[in-house]
Amino acid sequence: MSAQEPDLKAYVSILEQTLATAKEQLIEAHHMISVGMLLAGIVHEINTPIGSIVSNNEVTARSLAILKEQLDKAQADGAPPPPKAAKILDTLINLAAVDKIACERIMSVIRSLKTFVGGKTHEFRKANLNEILQNSLKLARCEFRHRIEVETEFGELPEVECDAQKLGQVFLNLLVNAGQAIPEKGKVTVRSGLEDDSVVISVADTGTGVPPEQRSRIFAPGFTTKPAGVGTGLGLALSKEIVEETHGGSIGFESEVGQGTTFFVRIPVSPPPKAG
Amino acid sequence: MQREREPTVVIVDDEEMVLTSLNAFLTLETEYTVESYTDPEEALELLKKTPAEVIISDYLMPRMNGIQLLAQSRELQPEAARILLTGHADKQSAIDAINRVGLFHYVEKPWDNAALLLVIRNGIERAQLLRNLRSKIHQLDEAHANLKNAQSQLIRAFL
Numbered sequence: 278m279s280a281q282e283p284d285l286k287a288y289v290s291i292l293e294q295t296l297a298t299a300k301e302q303l304i305e306a307h308h309m310i311s312v313g314m315l316l317a318g319i320v321h322e323i324n325t326p327i328g329s330i331v332s333n334n335e336v337t338a339r340s341l342a343i344l345k346e347q348l349d350k351a352q353a354d355g356a357p358p359p360p361k362a363a364k365i366l367d368t369l370i371n372l373a374a375v376d377k378i379a380c381e382r383i384m385s386v387i388r389s390l391k392t393f394v395g396g397k398t399h400e401f402r403k404a405n406l407n408e409i410l411q412n413s414l415k416l417a418r419c420e421f422r423h424r425i426e427v428e429t430e431f432g433e434l435p436e437v438e439c440d441a442q443k444l445g446q447v448f449l450n451l452l453v454n455a456g457q458a459i460p461e462k463g464k465v466t467v468r469s470g471l472e473d474d475s476v477v478i479s480v481a482d483t484g485t486g487v488p489p490e491q492r493s494r495i496f497a498p499g500f501t502t503k504p505a506g507v508g509t510g511l512g513l514a515l516s517k518e519i520v521e522e523t524h525g526g527s528i529g530f531e532s533e534v535g536q537g538t539t540f541f542v543r544i545p546v547s548p549p550p551k552a553g
Numbered sequence: 554m555q556r557e558r559e560p561t562v563v564i565v566d567d568e569e570m571v572l573t574s575l576n577a578f579l580t581l582e583t584e585y586t587v588e589s590y591t592d593p594e595e596a597l598e599l600l601k602k603t604p605a606e607v608i609i610s611d612y613l614m615p616r617m618n619g620i621q622l623l624a625q626s627r628e629l630q631p632e633a634a635r636i637l638l639t640g641h642a643d644k645q646s647a648i649d650a651i652n653r654v655g656l657f658h659y660v661e662k663p664w665d666n667a668a669l670l671l672v673i674r675n676g677i678e679r680a681q682l683l684r685n686l687r688s689k690i691h692q693l694d695e696a697h698a699n700l701k702n703a704q705s706q707l708i709r710a711f712l
């Protein structure tokens with residue numbers, strides 16, 4: 278009997294490890310699914326500036342050829358540059374400005390995307406939660422487009438020791454839920470601020486709300502009211518895990534049917550000793 | 554046949570950058586009059602007053618989507634060719650629109666300038682043909698009415 282005990286302990290620890298790995302994989306898989314759902318919006322967000330750049334590039338090449346021909350001819354004739362040349366130059370300057378904006382648009386989406394898929398090493402580091410929120414918002418907004426208006430009220434925040442990638446996933450989950458709770462048009466308000474020793478982030482929507490009889494269940498793994506292919510029912514369960522277990526924080530919500538729902542995430546500024 | 558006016562192409566996209574790019578391209582390659590709008594309502598105001606041969610619209614825009622805009626412009630100018638320029642991965646909505654608003658063509662973003670120009674040219678040709686046809690029919694109707702009138706006068710003269 279006593280000889281078996283160490284084995285049993287080893288067995289339990291192996292099980293615990295397996296469970297932890299499985300959880301990590303689940304978080305990762307769920308995250309890939311939610312980014313995948315946003316993909317159509319992201320593609321749209323990138324396609325428009327790319328279309329512009331490709332077109333501008335062709336127009337620029339053609340215009341430069343025409344410009345060169347006109348200037349060469351004027352020079353050969355000893356004439357001043359033709360007025361049309363000045364007009365073409367104006368267009369080119371204009372297009373260069375558009376290209377710059379277009380490239381910035383693409384870069385900003387890619388940058389946000391990178392914060393979500395940047396390797397598997399989840400580690401704690403000092404980060405500004407407003408920046409993480411911005412990245413999640415950037416991706417969610419591709420999907421919201423004109424359907425949902427977004428308002429932000431970000432307070433001044435101290436840097437917080439956290440797993441930025443995972444918190445980004447939590448915020449994205451809340452934003453996607455908010456968007457899905459709004460049937461047609463509506464508004465999502467994102468706030469951040471410092472309360473005592475914690476950063477508090479809230480995501481409020483003008484959606485359908487959570488009916489009272491469902492309120493105790495929404496954090497349960499697998500609970501979903503969405504059709505298959507839209508929801509797996511894991512978003513809030515995994516978010517709770519990340520906020521409470523990984524960061525020693527808390528997550529909660531207030532809701533009124535027909536009015537909307539507000540989710541609150543509280544993250545302590547200094548992580549508890551076990552986190553990390 | 555009045556061929557005085559250059560063909561008019563109306564472009565509607567809530568993204569200023571798309572308008573700038575298409576405008577620069579069409580100005581360089583064609584003599585068309587290009588009217589561009591970020592606001593669909595303003596485009597409709599123009600279409601109430603000014604004939605256009607081609608109307609190109611983005612799909613996702615605030616206040617009104619491209620299909621709604623093209624449906625309304627069909628009421629205003631049935632002969633104009635309607636083109637949907639969409640960055641949306643959702644092809645089905647475009648295909649539905651082909652049937653619902655009598656779409657001439659749909660083009661995906663990022664678009665290809667040469668291909669787009671071909672579509673615009675064909676659209677202009679079609680619009681001009683349709684307008685010609687309509688004016689011929691109108692002339693025919695008029696001639697017919699005149700004939701009838703002459704006929705009845707003739708009959709009256711003999712009675």
Ligand SMILES: Nc1ncnc2c1ncn2[C@@H]1O[C@H](COP(=O)(O)OP(=O)(O)OP(=O)(O)O)[C@@H](O)[C@H]1O
Nearest residue numbers: 454455458486495501502508509510511512513538
């Ligand atoms: N903002 C909200 N407004 C109304 N109901 C909500 C909101 N957020 C969550 N819910 C309810 O809680 C349920 C569980 O949410 P959760 O994010 O865990 O899963 P899901 O969104 O259904 O699926 P997914 O795994 O894709 O996130 C939802 O199906 C929905 O019924």
Ligand SMILES: [Mg+2]
Nearest residue numbers: 450454512513
């Ligand atoms: Mg969810």
